[in-house]
Amino acid sequence: MSLKEKIKDDIKQAMRDKNESRLGTLRMLSAAIQRREVDERIQLDDVQVIAVIEKLVKQGRESIEQYVKGGRQELADKESGEIAVFQAYLPQQLSEAEIDQLVAEAIAATGASSIKDMGKVMGVLKPKLQGRADMGQVGGKIKARLGAG
Template sequence: MTLKDRIKDDLKQAMRDRDQPRIDALRMLAAAIQRREVDERITLDDAQTLSVIDKQIKQARESIEQYHKGGRADLVAKEQADLALWQAYLPQPLSDVEIDRLIADAVQATGAASVKDMGKIMAILKPKLQGRADMAQVGAKVRARLGG
């Protein structure tokens, strides 16, 4: 069963259970997936679906921060519930040790010597870490390793 199918099945189950907050969150996610498929005229595989989920999670985190600054506790709670639901579809996160090992392997594979080579390293790391690590933190680790 693909990740997209799992999301659809979970949406159907939420409808049967009449769980409106879960229905809303899953519909939003399904709509984001469908929007990308229509825009790019493709059928998303699991890796591409994960990138859509990642994007939704990132947007939710940014929204939580903005709502918190604005004093909107009700919207913060809703976004946090959506975020928790969407994170359940992500694969098991990698540990810092595993991430550091992948960074070291990528640096060695590319022969990177300075921050100028960061793009090459990130191109290797992104498919391996998609949905399993915060890419902003990975970027910071790579930059620190390269002396930037």
């Protein structure tokens, strides 16, 4: 079953369960997927659906930060709930040690020796880490390794 089919099934289940908050969140996710499909005139595969979910999670985290700064904890809590629903569709997150290992392997494989080689390293890592790690954090780890080397 594809990720899109799973989301559609979960929308139907949320309707049956009369779980309004989950239903609203899943509909938002489905709309984001459909919007990208219509804009690009393509059918998204699971990897592309994961990219859409990651984008929504990132936007949600940014929103939480703004809500907390603005003293709107109830909105931050609502956003946290939505992120939890989205994350259920992402692959299992990698541990720090696993990410460090993959970064080290990618640097060795590409022969990267300076920060100028960061693009090569990211090119190798992105398909392996898509949806399984925060790419911003990974970029920081690569910079730390290449900057020190």
